[in-house]
Amino acid sequence: MKLDASKLLGFRLIASENRANAAASVKLGAKQGSKLGSKIGSKVGTKVG
Amino acid sequence: MTTAIPVQFLPDGAIGRSLDRRMRIELANSLRHIAKSATGEFDLPDGFDAAIATIEGERPIEPLAFAAYYRATQALLDENVPDGLAHLRFLVGHCRPFERLETAAFDGSSPLGWMFDYYAACLDTDPTMSFGIKPAAGATAAAGLDNVLAGLDLLRRGAPEIAAEFLAIVHQLVLLEPTDPKARYNFDGGSSYQLWGALALNVEKPKPVVSMAETIAHESAHSFLFGHTIDEALVNNPDDELFRSPLRPDPRPMDGIYHATFVTARMHYALDRLIGWGGLSAEDREVAAAERASDAQKFRDGLAVVDASADLSPTGRALLRSAAGYMAGD
Numbered sequence: 001m002k003l004d005a006s007k008l009l010g011f012r013l014i015a016s017e018n019r020a021n022a023a024a025s026v027k028l029g030a031k032q033g034s035k036l037g038s039k040i041g042s043k044v045g046t047k048v049g
Numbered sequence: 050m051t052t053a054i055p056v057q058f059l060p061d062g063a064i065g066r067s068l069d070r071r072m073r074i075e076l077a078n079s080l081r082h083i084a085k086s087a088t089g090e091f092d093l094p095d096g097f098d099a100a101i102a103t104i105e106g107e108r109p110i111e112p113l114a115f116a117a118y119y120r121a122t123q124a125l126l127d128e129n130v131p132d133g134l135a136h137l138r139f140l141v142g143h144c145r146p147f148e149r150l151e152t153a154a155f156d157g158s159s160p161l162g163w164m165f166d167y168y169a170a171c172l173d174t175d176p177t178m179s180f181g182i183k184p185a186a187g188a189t190a191a192a193g194l195d196n197v198l199a200g201l202d203l204l205r206r207g208a209p210e211i212a213a214e215f216l217a218i219v220h221q222l223v224l225l226e227p228t229d230p231k232a233r234y235n236f237d238g239g240s241s242y243q244l245w246g247a248l249a250l251n252v253e254k255p256k257p258v259v260s261m262a263e264t265i266a267h268e269s270a271h272s273f274l275f276g277h278t279i280d281e282a283l284v285n286n287p288d289d290e291l292f293r294s295p296l297r298p299d300p301r302p303m304d305g306i307y308h309a310t311f312v313t314a315r316m317h318y319a320l321d322r323l324i325g326w327g328g329l330s331a332e333d334r335e336v337a338a339a340e341r342a343s344d345a346q347k348f349r350d351g352l353a354v355v356d357a358s359a360d361l362s363p364t365g366r367a368l369l370r371s372a373a374g375y376m377a378g379d
Contacts, residue, residue: 001090001125007082008122009075010242013282 056277056364058314058371062213068276069109069218072245075279076118077104083125083137091130094137100144108146109220112247117143119243147220152194153184153247165223181228182236185252193224193252200261204319207326208262211319215269218276220246226253238268242275259323259333263340266319270312274368283307283365292358295351303359307369310351314372317344348376 005011054067080101084093104110121136153165165184185193205212227235230253238250248268256264274283286303294301296309320341323329329337352373355361361369 001086001128001130003086003122003126004082005126007079009072009079009279010119011122011126012280013278 054277056367056371058311058318058368058375060208060210060214060273060315060318062210062217065214065217065273065276068273069246071279072115072276073104073110076115077101079118079122080104080140083122091134094134094141096141097137100141103144103146106146108148109246110147111143111145112221112244114140114144115245116241116243147246150216150219151221152190153221153223182225182249182251183228185224185226189226189252190224192255193226193250194222196252196255196258196261197222197224197250197265199258200256200265203258203262203323204265207328208266208319208322211266211269211315211322214273215265218246218272219248219269221248223247223249224252225249226251237264240268240271240275242278245272245275248272257333257336259320259329259337260340262323263316263319263337267312267316270315271308273315274308274311277364277368281362281364283362283368285360285362286358290358292354293350295347295354303355306351306354307359307361307365310348310355311369311372313344313347313351314376317341317348318375320344345376348372 005014054071055061055064057064080097084097087093100114104114117136117140121133121140124130124133124136184190201212201215204215225238236251238248240248250264250268255261277283282304284304284307288302288304290303291300292303292306294306294309295313297305301309320337324334324337324341352369355369359365
């Protein structure tokens with residue numbers, strides 16, 4: 001299925017790092033998808049203190 | 050694009066409610082995009098449209114709905130439709146409105162066990178600096194909840210705008226305690242972007258009420274920043290760049306430094322409001338004044354690191370500028 005990361009809460013934060021991909025509604029393959037999800041976790045995911 | 054919401058440092062219940070509503074509308078729109086993309090590929094779970102209606106309703110929703118969305122979307126991006134559908138079914142099955150602040154109860158069979166596992170995975174990620182958490186239970190949980198509610202009540206009386214914002218964006222308390230009380234590092238609490246509405250707090254030992262109020266202001270400020278992280282990250286620095294943190298002993302990515310700097314300003318604000326309120330005992334006022342001075346120094350330390358090295362987005366810059374304005378007495 002084709003998902004446009006720019007239309008997905010959270011995932012667009014990472015997709016915006018590569019605006020060409022976000023704008024083109026590319027098919028996000030397994031490798032790229034994993035990167036998106038894990039980067040949400042590392043970039044803005046959890047705050048502990 | 051999302052509805053414009055004031056980007057300001059000062060806490061405000063109405064802004065908090067707008068942040069919560071926007072986050073839910075964004076979730077609903079994301080689920081609609083998934084539904085549209087699924088056309089001709091697979092059937093959505095029964096109740097999918099009703100769940101979207103609940104998400105867009107007047108009330109906050111179960112934080113697990115957000116976690117399920119992220120897991121479902123990740124699976125679908127990975128072209129794993131069975132797992133994606135399983136998480137969407139979970140979302141539909143557990144998407145309920147909240148009427149009031151709730152406490153997550155982990156009884157082993159509850160789906161909330163999944164939430165605890167999620168928190169544990171998110172909070173305890175560094176093998177060199179394990180936090181080691183477990184759900185608080187029994188007397189510890191009961192005393193912890195009393196302590197949290199006392200802190201919230203103090204804010205309600207002395208700094209009502211903080212309490213109002215807290216109740217607008219935090220809907221579920223996750224009460225935790227460390228697995229090893231003698232661990233090298235301890236934690237006050239944590240929050241996850243992917244569990245919007247939930248707040249984890251370490252309730253192992255009751256705190257003085259004024260300290261709990263400061264902790265609440267600290268932890269909910271992280272959620273407040275998450276609420277402003279919709280169309281763009283607040284910080285664009287690479288995750289593998291590490292910097293000295295004003296709040297933690299370990300080097301952190303710039304996003305963590307940014308968060309820590311902002312939340313120290315919120316902690317300062319909370320204590321300043323409580324001191325100015327006049328309802329604290331002389332002893333509490335003395336503790337609060339010392340903590341306020343410490344927060345001011347931490348803010349200066351964090352701001353120096355951010356000013357020197359951060360690549361801020363427009364939203365990130367606006368929020369920090371507003372915080373700096375408060376700290377400067379503007």
